[in-house]
Amino acid sequence: MCDTPAERELAEELESVRRESASAYLAALPGARAAVLARLWRGLVHEPLPWIAARVSGRDGIVLRLVDGRRLHGPPSDPWATGTAVAAVELDGVPYGHPALLMAALRVPGGAPFAAELDHSVASLALSRTAPRPAGPPAEPWEWEQRSPDGHPYHPTCRSRPGFSAAEQLAYAPEHRPVVGLRLAPVTGATVRGPWPAEWRDGDAVLVPVHPWQAGHVLGGRRTLPGPPAHPLLSLRTLDLGARMHVKTALSTRLTSQVRDISAYSVEYALATSEVAERVANGLGGRLHIARTLAAAGAGTPDLAAVLRESPYVHAGTGEQVIPVAELPGHYASHSPHERLERITEFARLAVSVCLDLLDVGVVLEAHGQNLLAVVDGEGRPQRLVYRDLADIRISPARLARHGLPPPPLTGRLLNDDPTALRRKALSCLITGALGPLAGNTTTLGTLLEAATRDLPPTPDLRALRTEELPVKALTLMRLSSKDDQWALLPNPMSVKRRRGKVSG
Known part of the structure; x- marks a missing residue:
């Protein structure tokens, strides 16, 4: 039943470490293959891959003609659909039901390492799906982050x-x-920004929190001490420490797209970035809280650093909950279809207005489902937003200056004044990471965006959102090319909705 190296490796390990889960893992493999294949097929159909010459849609699906003359055939693909499964895609008439085997058969540049990642993705997804689903609502706020097995x-x-x-x-x-037992690495001469906890100092040495995987696989024989217990959150390398604080640790392996280490640049500018974001957010009339960066420390290398930040859950008022946007679909699953559409439309209005207002001022958030959280009342109505993890936001000095705000005390990669780059960052993260998964299909996404943008003040950024193709990260192209921030431009769901309305009218 195991078709690939990663599947077999995890199956063999499960037999020795948790035999009772082995049969559930094997049963989950077909569904995991179909789920990852659906994501891969989405990328092949909608992204600007240089070895695809043409795409033709027909009644029986979509045909992709490769530049070498071969043909791929698969089912229709809605770029905003979620929870989909693709049983097989045919390459010159040969069906492939495993995304890694399909990618290997394509023999395209970058395909071999990407096929290995797809293999890991399927095997790990199957293992994730063996986790028992939580019974009842979360007892602790961080339990919201441990409910979904499927990832992006x-x-x-x-x-x-x-x-x-x-x-x-x-x-x-x-x-x-x-419960994860963190390690503490003594670092003499560490770079420290902000008030580092006294209990994490040992004479002249700073004790830097280290993920146990990092301690075992990357830091080698470096001495570490037992650290506090913590609960892993959606990003895995970020953990809840209790006492209103989260810690982001370095994890030098590639999870999804990025190697999850922490650069010396991020440590140096962690507090300054937080202060700029807070100052701008404070001008939004209470619609957005920033989970403040409290302190950062590192040894000057990306594999040994940590960032301490305020827990986003401190921003819940009486009768409110703070829920990561990635978990909102599950939260609204018990609502009636009418109530669910009402709630996600309210969220869309709030999120789009906040992100466009910030963009206009000159701060661009990566407002995807992990970083963006919603404060909801007892009926699930979104009241405010919380944003965490400021390492990859963008700041426009020119836009800040236009609003009479001082220049940021920063240099380097966080600064950008290019309107196209700023819009791409803001819109792709918000729509691909938050609104698209909530909508679940193109039609509903068009409805949400129409409602969210209808009464906003006109700006060039709003005009681009309403009328231009939508920029999204070309996730498959990025993995094949090993380059960050490659883009695909998708048909604007609002334009599609308007055209359909005219035809039906």
Whole structure:
């Protein structure tokens, strides 16, 4: 039943570390293959891959003609659909039901390492799906982050965890709900920004929190001390410490698209970035809270650093909950269809207005389902937003100056004044990471965006959102090329909706 190296490796490990889960893992493999294949097929159909010459849609699906003359045939693909499964895609008439085997057969540049990542993604997704689903509502706020096994709804490597054994996934991944014992690495001469906790100092040395996977696989024989217990969150390498604080640790392996280490640049500018974001957010009339960066420390290398930040859950008022946007679909699953559409439309109005207002001022958030959280009342109505993890926001000095705000005390990659780059960052993260998964299809996404943008003040950014093709990260192209921020432009769901309205009218 195991078709690939990663599947077999995890199956063999499970037999030795958790035999009672082995049969559930094998049963989950077909569904995991179909789920990852659906994400890969989405990328092949909608992204500007240089080895695809033409795409033709017909009654029986979509045909992709490759530049070498071969043909791929698969089902229709809605770029905003979630929870989809693709049983097989045919390459010159030969069906492939496993995304890794399909990618290997394509023999395209970058395909071999990407096929290995797809293999890991399938195997890890199957293992994630063996985790028992939580019974009842969360007892602790961080439990919201441990409820979904499937990861990014559009990314083909949604669960790729290279270097993680079955035992390590069970011990560290949030969907398995473990308690993780952090390690503390003594660092003399560390770079420290902000008030570092006194209990994490030892004479002249700073004790830097280290993920146990990092301590075992990357830091080698470096001495570490026992650290506090913590609960892993959606991003796996970020953990809840209790006492209103989260810690982001370095994890030098590629999860989804990025190697999850922490650069010396991020440590240096962690507090300054937080202060700029807070100052701008404070001008939004209480619609947005920033989970403040409290302190950062590092040894000057990306594999040994940590960032401490305020827990986003401190921003819940009486009778309110703070829920990661990635978990809102599950939260609204018990609502009636009418109530659910009402709630996600309210969220869309709030999120689009906040992100466009910030963009106009000159701060661009990566407002995807992990970083963006919604404060909801007892009926699930969104009241405010919370944003966390400021490492990859963008700041426009020119736009800040236009609004009479001082220049940011920063240099380097966080600064950008290019309107196209700023819009792409803002809109692609918000729509691909938050609104698209909530909508679940193109038609509903068009409805949400129409409602969210209808009464906003006109700006060039709003005009671009309403009329231009939507920029999204080309997730498959990025993995094949090993380059960050490659883009696809998709038909605007609002334009599609308007055209359909005219035809039906």
